[in-house]
Amino acid sequence: MQLPVMPPVAPMLAKSAKKIPSGMHYEGKWDGFRSIIFRDGDEVEIGSRNERPMTRYFPEVVEAAREHLPPRCVVDGEIIIVTGDHLDFERLLDRIHPADSRVRELAERTPASFLAFDLLALGDVNSMEHPFEQRREALVGALADAGPPVHLAQATTDETEARRWFDQFEGAGLDGLIAKGLNDPYRPGERTLVKVKHDRTADCVVAGFRWHKSGGVVGSLLLGLYDDAGTLQFIGVSSAFPMKRRAELVEELAPYRMDAGALAEHPWADWARAEAHEGARLPGNQSRWNAGKDLSWEPLRPELVVEVAYDHMQGTRLRHTAQFRRWRTDRDPKSCTYEQLEEPVSYDIAQVLGTQPTSTE
Structure with missing residues (x-):
């Protein structure tokens, strides 16, 4: 060439x-x-x-x-x-x-x-x-x-x-x-x-987190929304935090962490089963871009609600990383459903x- x-x-x-x-x-x-x-x-x-x-x-x-x-x-x-x-x-x-x-x-x-x-x-x-x-x-x-x-x-x-x-x-x-x-x-x-x-916001359930690659602080929050069947679906992450804020999040999430014995009660407990990923988007799935990337995560009781900003939905998921706005202690996690999302008017590609x-x- x-x-x-x-x-x-x-x-x-x-x-x-x-x-x-x-x-x-x-x-x-x-x-x-x-x-x-x-x-x-x-x-x-x-x-x-x-x-x-x-x-x-x-x-x-x-x-x-x-x-x-x-x-x-x-x-x-x-x-x-x-x-x-x-x-x-x-x-x-x-x-x-x-x-x-x-x-x-x-x-x-x-x-x-x-x-x-x-x-x-x-x-x-x-x-x-x-x-x-x-x-x-x-x-x-x-x-x-x-x-x-x-x-x-x-x-x-x-x-x-x-x-x-x-x-x-x-x-x-x-x-x-x-x-x-x-x-x-x-x-x-x-x-x-x-x-x-486009700039929109949504209230999502925080059902887990990943550690930052540097260790000891939070890398990303794992976000979920409830579907029509009442199942909490993993929709994406919020991860753009200053290092000081990452350290603060460790303390804020501590009361909601689950030990290994209680994991079976978590809505994403079956993430490790490969067949589970065929029908649902779960947080343990392997990265197609970097097979060696650590995608392990820590489960949280699905009781925290966060308001995030997002720009685009791809089907049932966030296309890009969401931006943390604020905790919503006034929201019932079960009320965080897909119905709150604004759907653009269909337009033929x-x-x-x-x-x-x-x-x-």
């Missing part, structure tokens, strides 16, 4: 903002795997956010790149999987599997798509120093004849349209907007983009992918 931009390349990142900035280029914020595709003829490599190759996990995307991308190019984008009319991040996680036979089986059963939104190189031209407006125009031209499963990201410079997308696209599984400066060059690894995400994008003018 001989390209003007060679792997690995760290993708350009985004910093958070509370409101949509004015005078920029806007795209939906896709819930997938950030990927940079390098193609030189039949040679294709898929890079990731951590700069590790992901080529082996998405053979169908490799074939799609050969069919739909220019013969020599470097394209930044997102690998996504669509189930029904929604993005399905869980099915992406399934792909991080050591067995090639399993990966290829899933590639046929739930094929992935590639959504392109930036052009780093085309032919012998390195475009990274070009202003984004110019890179976008070149990308539109380069993908003029592309078809599914390769898509060009829908985009606009109309702030009113962007606000409409922010409200509507969430119903298709997108979790906000990305804003890009029209004159900005491509800066690998730098947070020069702007992301605007095909409409997001199928609308013909326009170049920035």
